[in-house]
Amino acid sequence: MSEQSEAEARSSRARRPxxxxxxxxxxxxxxxxxxxxxxxxxxxxxxFGLLARTDHGTASEGFARVADHxxxxxxxxxxxxxxxxxxxxxxxRAGTLPFTWxxxxxxxxxxxARWAAGTLVAWxxxxxxFALAAVVAGVPxxxxxxxxxxxxxxxxxxxVFVLLGCATRRATVWSxxxxxxxxxxxxxxxxxxxxxxxxxxxxxxxxxxxxVPSDLVRDGLARGWGAAxxxxxxxxxxxxxxxxxxxxxxxSGSSD
Amino acid sequence: MSAADPAFVPDATVEATEVxxxxxxxxxxxxxxxxxxxxxxxxxxxxxxxxxxxxxxxTGLLPVNSGRLRVAGGDPRRDRAVQRSIALxxxxxxxxxxVSARELVHYIADLHRVADSxxxxxxxxxxxxxxxxxxxxxxxxxxxxxxxxVAAALVTDPDVLVLDEPLNGADPVQRANLIELFRRLGAEGxxxxxxxxxxxxVERLADRVIVVIQGRLAAAGSHxxxxxxxxxxxxxxxxRADGARRLAAALLDLDSVAGASxxxxxxxxxxxxxxxxxxxxxxxxxxxxxxxxxxxxxxDSLESLFRELxx
Numbered sequence: 001m002s003e004q005s006e007a008e009a010r011s012s013r014a015r016r017p018x019x020x021x022x023x024x025x026x027x028x029x030x031x032x033x034x035x036x037x038x039x040x041x042x043x044x045x046x047x048f049g050l051l052a053r054t055d056h057g058t059a060s061e062g063f064a065r066v067a068d069h070x071x072x073x074x075x076x077x078x079x080x081x082x083x084x085x086x087x088x089x090x091x092x093r094a095g096t097l098p099f100t101w102x103x104x105x106x107x108x109x110x111x112x113a114r115w116a117a118g119t120l121v122a123w124x125x126x127x128x129x130f131a132l133a134a135v136v137a138g139v140p141x142x143x144x145x146x147x148x149x150x151x152x153x154x155x156x157x158x159x160v161f162v163l164l165g166c167a168t169r170r171a172t173v174w175s176x177x178x179x180x181x182x183x184x185x186x187x188x189x190x191x192x193x194x195x196x197x198x199x200x201x202x203x204x205x206x207x208x209x210x211x212v213p214s215d216l217v218r219d220g221l222a223r224g225w226g227a228a229x230x231x232x233x234x235x236x237x238x239x240x241x242x243x244x245x246x247x248x249x250x251x252s253g254s255s256d
Numbered sequence: 257m258s259a260a261d262p263a264f265v266p267d268a269t270v271e272a273t274e275v276x277x278x279x280x281x282x283x284x285x286x287x288x289x290x291x292x293x294x295x296x297x298x299x300x301x302x303x304x305x306x307x308x309x310x311x312x313x314x315t316g317l318l319p320v321n322s323g324r325l326r327v328a329g330g331d332p333r334r335d336r337a338v339q340r341s342i343a344l345x346x347x348x349x350x351x352x353x354x355v356s357a358r359e360l361v362h363y364i365a366d367l368h369r370v371a372d373s374x375x376x377x378x379x380x381x382x383x384x385x386x387x388x389x390x391x392x393x394x395x396x397x398x399x400x401x402x403x404x405x406v407a408a409a410l411v412t413d414p415d416v417l418v419l420d421e422p423l424n425g426a427d428p429v430q431r432a433n434l435i436e437l438f439r440r441l442g443a444e445g446x447x448x449x450x451x452x453x454x455x456x457x458v459e460r461l462a463d464r465v466i467v468v469i470q471g472r473l474a475a476a477g478s479h480x481x482x483x484x485x486x487x488x489x490x491x492x493x494x495x496r497a498d499g500a501r502r503l504a505a506a507l508l509d510l511d512s513v514a515g516a517s518x519x520x521x522x523x524x525x526x527x528x529x530x531x532x533x534x535x536x537x538x539x540x541x542x543x544x545x546x547x548x549x550x551x552x553x554x555x556d557s558l559e560s561l562f563r564e565l566x567x
Contacts (some may be wrong), residue, residue: 020366027359028352095350098317099408101361102337103367247334251317 006208010097014127017105020112022098022120023126029086041079042129049136056115057213063137064212071130072203077179079126081172084161087118088242092249100169101251109242115162115239122154147210147227153202157232159238160198181202191220198234201227204247244253259427262477263466267291268313268446269416269467275323277309277471284309285471286379287323291418292449296442298462298479299374299451306348306471308449311418327416340368343409347420347451349401351395357385357404361411368412379411383436384430398425406434421434423457437462459556479534490514496521496550503546510536525555 030038048070055062091097100110130150134143160178165171179199187194188232194200200221207217217223222230269290277285285306301307312318313325316332316339327332330338352360354531355534361376370376380386388396393404402425409417419438423431438461442448454457458465466483475482498504504516504523512529527533530553536566541548 016369017367020363024355024359024363028355031354081480091352093350095346096352098346099352099364100342100367102315102339102342103364104336104369105367106336132469136473248319250319251312 016114018109021100021110022117023080025087025114025117028122029090034082034086037082038079038125040054040082041075042125043148045075045126045129045133048075049133052133052137052139052253054121059138060142060157060211061213063134063139063142063215065206065208066133066137067130067142067206068203068212068216071133071146072149072206073184076126076130076202077157077183077210079197080122080154080157080176082173082180083118083121084158085165085171085175087114088162088165089168089175090165091171092165092171092251093253097249098251099156101246101249103135107198107246111162111166111239111242111246115159115235115242118162119155123151124157126154127151128255135193142210143205145206148209149202149206151196152228152231155200156198156234156238159242161213164240164243166242166249191218191231194218194221196231196234198231201231201234205231211246257264257417261288262464262481263473265291265464267293269293270449271324271326272314273312273324273326273363275310275313275320276323277306277313277318278321285320288468288471288473289323290337290466290473290476292447294442294445294447295436295464296448296462298451298458298465299449299450299509300455300458300482301468302453305453305468307453307468309471310468311344311449311451314416315342315418317344317524324350326376341411341415343412343417344413345402345405345409345417345419345422346439347424348399351393351396352400354388354392357396357400358389358409360404361389361407364408365411366535369460370411370413371413375411375413376407379407379467382410383407384433384455393507399430402426403430403434406437414446416534417441417449419450421451421453423452439529489525491530492554493525493530493533494550494552494554495525495548497522497523497546499544499546502544503541506540506544507533507537512564516539520550 003105043074048066052062052066065237127147127150131143131147134140134146161175164174164178168196183197183199187197204223204227206220208227221227233236259531270292272288273289274287275285276287288310299307299310300440304376309318313320314327314332317332318331327338332338342437357380358376365376370444380389383406385400385403385407393401396404399454402422433448434490438448438450451459452457465477465479465482466473495513496504500521500523501518504518504525507513508516509523512526512532514528515526517524
């Protein structure tokens, strides 16, 4: 075999485990019950879209308020928590992670592939639901902005929950703590903490790409693509830490 | 370590040197040193002895707090390439329930970049799961789950196979088939480490036995040596016979019998050389015209052997 074809073959084989991990996570981490569970936030997003119509202001103002509190403040973190926990934390708790861990696949590949599976699920479920919510709210021109903000917000959120899944024993509790205490309380009060919050940054992306009432614009936060870049950085940092953490994990069984 | 130390083998593929593992205040393994080479070796110990912790450390799933573990020349915890050579069949029942046995075995093959596309089907056939390979693993019985994990381990063609209580839940036929399979893998030159808390199971499986008690190495050697250690310890033997009192009196004349008690037609004798009694008893009973209806040791559990070994 020539050097080039050997390198090609190696490169082709190198892709295989990453694809295998992603594909397996999609099949193994989302059993039927969890798949149905993911439809709930999607349905709620549409309901929030309808709710926006009851706002006294313009349609775009009403949708912006619903997006701030309902879509990006509640549904995005909760849906991503379910998804992020499914692809990592639930496996660690169930004791099934060793099937993947005990392989020559590098830890960073496992972390990225699991994140990719989770992000894919988030994109397929909540991104169209959030875009549809804008249409239902009577502001179809905001659908693209809602979708774009959800795409980058979901990337960061799933990465955060993947990290918590392999860094803590009670990933669900820690994840809820991050969302409810960290983002809803601390980040609401401190803009420096909001700089690290996918919830606030995702809405800042949305706010930068469409018109939102001035009282919803948060000073000190980047908007639009600047906020999206911050979310990408958070994603990369979380994935790097997840890969490192997987290598230092004490992998126990379900009976431990 | 000396050349004659039964805890070590000359051509070791797995080497543990003063390995200690603890979980907070609980010490699971204490300065455990031994090695494993090609062939089947049994890891024997009562529940909670540290067998599972040791096996998880060997595969790299758990880090050691002190000491050194080498598998196939590398550190199983740090060197990912070592994972190509190792496979584990864990004791717990955790399996990804929503995937089929075929999907799981193919997944493991993909992770290990198994080039032979027929390997997953052969692994499933080896454990007798080919007919039900498309059923969700979550709906399998405990024995079938174990066999699925064995298939997932075999598909990677590992040099070191670590099996934690692999016969749990298997029916007698499957148990016999798995024992034959593990022995064959050992004969092929693979290092097969099998844990169990059942001595006779390990005897059927392994040529060499490492006994772990309370996280420490308690004994090592052939199962015959372990069995001899068992034979040489004081034990009680129950004898039911139609002339139990006369028989007990006659047995007291033997040097190997230290005492006897008789009640309700059965005698209990104390001996520290059970093998001698086993040889002499039928002869004496025949000479006295006594018909034996039952002879069994009263404390022949593995736990009693362990108690003796650590005393």
